[in-house]
Amino acid sequence: MVRVALSQCIKILIFFTLYLFVSSVDARIRRYKWEVKYEYKSPDCYKKLVITVNGKTPGPTILARENDTIIVELKNSLLTENVAIHWHGIRQIETPWFDGTEGVTQCPILPGDTFIYEFVVDRPGTYLYHAHYGMQREAGLYGSIRVLLGDGKTEPFPYDHDRSIILNDWYHKTTFEQATGLSSLDFDWVGEPQSILIQGKGRFNCSSPGIDAGLCNATPSECSPYVLTVIPGKTYRLRIASLTSLSALSFEIEGHNMTVVEADGHYVQPFVINNLFIYSGETYSVLINADQDPSRNYWASAKVVSRQNTTPNGLAIFNYYPNHPRRYPPTVPPRGPAWNDTAPRMSQSLAIKARQGSISPPPPLSDxxxxxxxxxxxxxxxxxxxxxxxxxxxxxxxxxxxxxxxxxxxxxxxxxxxxxxxxxxxxxxxxxxxxxxxxxxxxxxxxxxxxxxxxxxxxxxxxxxxxxxxxxxxxxxxxxxxxxxxxxxxxxxxxxxxxxxxxxxxxxxxxxxxxxxxxxxxxxxxxxxxxxxxxxxxxxxxxxxxxxxxxxxxxxxxxxxxxxxxxxxxxx
Amino acid sequence: MVRVALSQCIKILIFFTLYLFVSSVDARIRRYKWEVKYEYKSPDCYKKLVITVNGKTPGPTILARENDTIIVELKNSLLTENVAIHWHGIRQIETPWFDGTEGVTQCPILPGDTFIYEFVVDRPGTYLYHAHYGMQREAGLYGSIRVLLGDGKTEPFPYDHDRSIILNDWYHKTTFEQATGLSSLDFDWVGEPQSILIQGKGRFNCSSPGIDAGLCNATPSECSPYVLTVIPGKTYRLRIASLTSLSALSFEIEGHNMTVVEADGHYVQPFVINNLFIYSGETYSVLINADQDPSRNYWASAKVVSRQNTTPNGLAIFNYYPNHPRRYPPTVPPRGPAWNDTAPRMSQSLAIKARQGSISPPPPLSDxxxxxxxxxxxxxxxxxxxxxxxxxxxxxxxxxxxxxxxxxxxxxxxxxxxxxxxxxxxxxxxxxxxxxxxxxxxxxxxxxxxxxxxxxxxxxxxxxxxxxxxxxxxxxxxxxxxxxxxxxxxxxxxxxxxxxxxxxxxxxxxxxxxxxxxxxxxxxxxxxxxxxxxxxxxxxxxxxxxxxxxxxxxxxxxxxxxxxxxxxxxxx
Structure with a gap:
């Protein structure tokens, strides 16, 4: 018995040493094996086919440090459909062929094929990935890329924890149905989205008329609101991205201001907002202090703006530990700004400037x-x-x-x-x-x-x-x-x-x-x-x-x- | 005025001469340009995306004479999906690469590509074409190939007119949904088909519970019954094929016997039946005499057998000219044989023998x-x-x-x-x-x-x-x-x-x-x-x-x- 325990102990030691060694190698090259396929999911309680990466939508987060090399082995397990993935915000310096844009930088990846993307994430910041072929992004093929500063460097703003969410709008019709309608002589637009998803979770009203009860089930955990748990008194860096098909959004957290500090991978001269206007393809980091009454939870809400839209606000729970994460806040969720008030959107766009000390000035003239x-x-x-x-x-x-x-x-x-x-x-x-x-x-x-x-x-x-x-x-x-x-x-x-x-x-x-x-x-x-x-x-x-x-x-x-x-x- | 008319007359003559010339050339090489794409159709009154050939499902019929060369230029206009088409019953002698079986004889055809199939139809008979990739056949990509005898040859059985129908079963779920369910660990079978189509037309009960009224409309002509018009006293060769996804069928025409004369392109020793059992992938020719009361129309009916199924019989109208083709027969459609009675199916299988005078005997022994x-x-x-x-x-x-x-x-x-x-x-x-x-x-x-x-x-x-x-x-x-x-x-x-x-x-x-x-x-x-x-x-x-x-x-x-x-x- 003693000898067995000893040999096990040695094995564990060897494993641990290997782990340390591999970890330090991992800081340079980060390998991912992804399988892309259709699966049934109910992100907003309505069951439909979505394209998943390793069984998930949003797919796995790529977490790296600046100058790391990312290698994604992408296996296409769709039945008859090709695929391509774009690394949104990554400049692909010296690797323009791995930008993932079908028809521009590559041929689509055939079913059964494994395609290897390999590129360097040369700058810290908040980036995205998503399908860039047909309308497959809408089918659920998307995720986050978070690139941290190199070892020993520190961000110019302090925070205790780092979190990411992606906002999205969600349709119940298939991308094939949508694309066919759009490209018909008898133009047939799908209309406004059914739901807004926060980190892949939304809630559709299953008792809406004409909804097949077999397809809509409000009980699965998939369609419970996303929960962002915070410890009272701490400061959170929240990375917020939008990959909506259509909608411009206003995002806010009830009772909490946000300080904008990053946009699309660049430091922003900090400014404080109540709500963040965010457009498809943008990413922001905001700082949030968990400084409100810690005895309750708060709503996070994403509302459609710029369109007179019928989609209900997307909701998540901003959960103060140790309150139960599923406990609904006692308040009515914030309604958000008027959809047709352009002025505050323009004003927020104008407020976004490079951070003092991190300014990279433009050439004074253009050619x-x-x-x-x-x-x-x-x-x-x-x-x-x-x-x-x-x-x-x-x-x-x-x-x-x-x-x-x-x-x-x-x-x-x-x-x-x-x-x-x-x-x-x-x-x-x-x-x-x-x-x-x-x-x-x-x-x-x-x-x-x-x-x-x-x-x-x-x-x-x-x-x-x-x-x-x-x-x-x-x-x-x-x-x-x-x-x-x-x-x-x-x-x-x-x-x-x-x-x-x-x-x-x-x-x-x-x-x-x-x-x-x-x-x-x-x-x-x-x-x-x-x-x-x-x-x-x-x-x-x-x-x-x-x-x-x-x-x-x-x-x-x-x-x-x-x-x-x-x-x-x-x-x- | 006279000179203009004369020149027009000459033009018509030239055109006519050219037409005759081209027709005789056409007897050797028959060219088709096909575009494959998704369109909304309502074959059984329920609107869904189907894969069409030149806007139609079933696609255009290939009509040829024995030893003609068929050239199909197939343009794939699906958005993100590949395609391949199999020429069912054509042996592809010396052209095995044009059999159209993805994974066996060819790579799939990419969106945007035009693939040219070229093969000889070396024997007269009734054949089919259909997608042979993923489950695309079920999405509507199929049609008929009718190969006539060479010039001067005559069939060993007399008939006045030649007609074709394809029987099919029809699902409302997409092929993606079906395939995903079948290949899930949590096996999810789509169940019995919603309708039986006769030559692409069926009728689904739009007032069934849970049916989205916007998607189901019993008025479009697409979903009116298929009409087979006959002249009283004439004999019809009816070519009947099945391309069901799942169902074995029994086909009959109320009050009319049928004489089986061809099966899969080979002459059958004639035998008389009341109903034809037909399985997916089979083709038959039957002779039907329009010898019943000509003052009314009759039901043609296709019923599912061999499965305890919930799909209503598919119905078409066997229309005696000059009755209105849309006039429903005054009778209750035939119910068809019991689904679970195997004996008559076995018996009909055993009855199918080669026609005397057209026997090609098998080798007496196998290797x-x-x-x-x-x-x-x-x-x-x-x-x-x-x-x-x-x-x-x-x-x-x-x-x-x-x-x-x-x-x-x-x-x-x-x-x-x-x-x-x-x-x-x-x-x-x-x-x-x-x-x-x-x-x-x-x-x-x-x-x-x-x-x-x-x-x-x-x-x-x-x-x-x-x-x-x-x-x-x-x-x-x-x-x-x-x-x-x-x-x-x-x-x-x-x-x-x-x-x-x-x-x-x-x-x-x-x-x-x-x-x-x-x-x-x-x-x-x-x-x-x-x-x-x-x-x-x-x-x-x-x-x-x-x-x-x-x-x-x-x-x-x-x-x-x-x-x-x-x-x-x-x-x-």
Whole structure:
């Protein structure tokens, strides 16, 4: 007996030593094995098929330190469907082929295949991952990436604990149903989402009329509210991300102010808010002090703004330990701000500046300016979203491959429009809506500075202008300014913030407003820039930039196999 | 005016001449351009997404003469899903790569790709096409192939008109939902189909409880009964095919006998029936005389047999011209035979013999005998269907490519079992259900004669034995015999019909019964043999035969691009 215990003890020691060794190796390379497949889940009590990663939606969190290498072995176990995953906010410096954007940087991953993504997370901050193929993001394939500071470094703001949540909106119809409706001549939009999810949990009213009782069950723990437990007196860094399909949100925690300290991986000059406006594709860190009456719990609430929407607020429980985490707060959940009050949203956008001491100033001048009028159009009778009345189509051979291999016949070589008729176009009035589709792209001179003016306008079908959150792959951009109405290219640039603009990868353009961005075309590759509303990009609201393609290294063959890269000319 | 009319007349003449010319060319090569995509349809009044070919389900009929070459340019316009189409009953002699069986003969066709199928229809008869990937057949991707005799030849039975219908069963759940349920540890079977469709039309009761009124509308013409119009006194050749997911059917036309004359493309010694038992994957031609009271219409009815099922009979209208085609017959539709009466089904199976004068006798002896016990199993907790307790998995590199290119490491090289423990296995008793999965295959010596004994047994979960229709790709087989109970390998072969057995490509094995087949392994290629119940093949009820792989010609690269054939080693 003694000898057995001794040998076990030695085994444990060996295991522990190995563990320490592996842990220190893990600080450099972090490997994940993921399996993507359909499973039945009830995130908001309504049972439907969702795409899971290792059985979960949201998928597993990637937790790393700056400069770590992330290796994700992605097995596609969908039955007949391909897949691709984008690492949202990760610039993919020297690995543009692992950006995960189907049609732009890679071919889709076939059922049965295992694709290996390998990239460096070179900066601390709050990032995301999600499907970037068809409308699969909406089917539940998404998750968090949290990159911590390197060993020995400290954040410029103190906090006791670090937590993450992703906000999402949730539809009961399948992505196939939604996409088919959107791309029919007889345009059929799915309507407003059924629920708002906080970290994958929401609550749909199962007694709504017409709901199949067999599919809706309010008892499973899946659809109980998400619980964020806090210890009284402590300060929490809460990382809040949005991956909504459609909705702009206002997030608040009853009775608690929040101090904004990070946006899209960059430090923010701290400012205090009651509610955070957050748009699809954005991430923020806020500090919250658990300094309220600790004898009760509080509501956290996410409300749809910018659309006159029918979706109930999403609710979570902000739980003061040791109260029971399932105990509902005694209060009515906060209603949140009026959906159609644009002013506080614009004001919060303007308040987000780079933190003193962490300012990376923009180049004072740009080499090139694009004006991107956000329009809705009809093209051959189909409803589309567009930039300057040109609606984007993805090619079937990814641009990165066709550009690198000089297969220029695979997409239109004409230059897409760099602006619109500023003088005559009235952004407030109904337009004829005529548009075209194209797969042409913008080719940027390497290491130049590019300005983009996003100009919002009235949409085609209704007398309104929608908020569009634009996301740029492969870069951050400086947010130089926001404004109401039509951008004045003579006077508005004079008001640009060139002193302490925030760097971001996703930014809203507000209704009938404009947003001005600047970025350096310094990351060799091919990069999408698009509205992060899933249906809008699907309907053509995006563009693609190429820069320094000649500096891109040898492409891995794993990204090939579709379109003109199909075929197999030699034995492996 | 006169000159214009003259020039128009000349144009018409030229057009007509061209038309005649093209028609005679068309008698050799028939080209089809097909686009496959999701659309909303209401085949049984319930609106759901279906996969259409050129906007239709069933898709367009391929109409050809024997020895014509069929060229189908198939564009995959599904959003994120691949596709493959099998030409059911076409032997693909010298074109085994165009059999359309994903995982066996080709890689799936990616979204955006156009794949060209090209093959010869070398024999007259009634054939089918349908998706052979995942469970896409159930989603509506199927249609008819009708091959007429060569010019100047006449059928051995007279008829005035030639018509086709396909019978199908129809589910409201998506194929994704069904497949996910079947492949879950928490096994979740979709249950009985909602409707029986006759040539794509059925009727679901929209006032059933729990049905979303917005999705079910009994008024669209899509879900009115299919109408087969006949002229009194004429004789009709009706080609009847079944592509059910699950159901065995009995088809009858009220008040009219039918004379069976063709089965799976082979002439049958005529026999008269009141109702036709038909199993998924089978085709028959019957002759019907429109010799009843011509002042009214009659019901055609398809009833589920062999399962205690809840699906209402499918109904069509057998319309005597000039009665209104929508006028319902004044009678109650025929109820059809009792679902659990196996004897008449066995008896009809036994009645199907080759027609005198068209007999192609089988080799008197076989070189090899396989006994395929049809079992249901549990493998690692998953419910599966199997042969000899081994459940089949498709590999991700199609066998045709891995065998031809000698990539033998891509699937298990062990021999799958060629029989079971005949002495001790009790086909009527509950078994332990232990099984395994494998992707190993049967390699046949070229030009040998192979016998297969399909042996049915009690299934795992319930005290019953199901009818399984087995379909062989690339061949017809002689049906040597059917019997009840356990096949007696000493005595039953003595009773084989070696005189005038019918050739078929699909055959049922009846509950607790056996069916004996013989075929010549004379078609170089790799061929699936599987239960044609969509869910059963999905759950592993199939095998694969290789024969004469060294005689297979150079594989087209269009079938490659998945599994180990992914990659692109040279510029195109």
């Amino acid at each position: 090139r300016v694009f004006v991107f009028l956000n329009t809705q159009n009809k093209v051959n009778g189909y409803v589309r979203w567009s930039v300057n009345n040109v609606s984007f189509n993805l090619p079937h051979t990814p641009y990165l491959i066709s550009l690198k291999e000089n297969l220029t016949h695979l997409f239109q070589q004409s230059l897409p429009p760099t602006g619109y008729d500023f003088v005559n176009y009235d952004i407030y009035r109904e337009q004829d809506g005529n548009g075209t589709t194209s797969d042409s792209i913008y080719r940027l001179d390497f290491n130049t500075t590019v300005d983009i003016i996003l100009q919002n306008a009235r949409q085609l079908l209704q007398n309104r202008s929608e908020t569009h959150p634009w996301h740029l792959h492969g870069h951050d951009f400086w947010v130089l300014g926001y404004g109401d109405g039509k951008f004045d290219m003579f006077n508005d640039p004079k008001k640009y913030n060139l002193v302490n603009p925030i760097l971001k990868n996703t930014v809203p353009v507000h209704p009938y407003g404009w947003t001005a961005l600047r970025f350096r075309a310094d990351n060799p590759g091919v990069w999408a820039f698009h509205c992060h509303i899933e249906a809008h990009f699907y309907m053509g609201m995006g563009v693609v930039f190429e820069e320094g393609i000649e500096k891109v290294g040898r492409l891995p063959t794993s990204i090939m196999g579709c379109g003109d890269t199909k075929g197999w000319s030699q034995r492996p | 090899r005998v396989f006994v395929f016990l049809n079992t249901q199993n549990k493998v690692n907790g998953y419910v599966r269907w199997s042969v000899n307790n081994v459940s089949f998995n498709l590999p991700h590199t199609p066998y045709l490519i891995s065998l031809k290119e000698n990539l033998t490491h891509l699937f298990q090289q062990s021999l799958p079992p060629t029989g079971y423990d005949f002495v001790n296995y009790d086909i009527y008793r509950e078994q332990d259900g232990n099984g395994t999965t494998s992707d190993s295959i049967y390699r046949l010596d070229f030009n040998t004669t192979v016998d297969i004994i399909l042996q049915n047994a009690r299934q795992l979960l319930q005290n019953r034995s199901e009818t399984h229709p087995w379909h062989l790709h690339g061949h017809d087989f002689w049906v040597l015999g059917y019997g009840d109970g356990k096949f007696d390998m000493f005595n039953d072969p003595k009773k084989y019909n070696l005189v005038n057995p019918i050739l078929k490509n699909t055959v049922p094995v009846h509950p607790y019964g056996w069916t004996a087949l013989r075929f010549r392994a004379d078609n170089p290629g790799v061929w699936a043999f599987h239960c044609h119940i969509e869910a059963h093949f999905y759950m592993g009820m199939g095998v694969v035969f290789e024969e004469g792989i060294e005689k297979v010609g150079r594989l087209p690269t269009s079938i490659m691009g998945c599994g180990d054939t992914k990659g692109w080693s040279q510029r195109p």
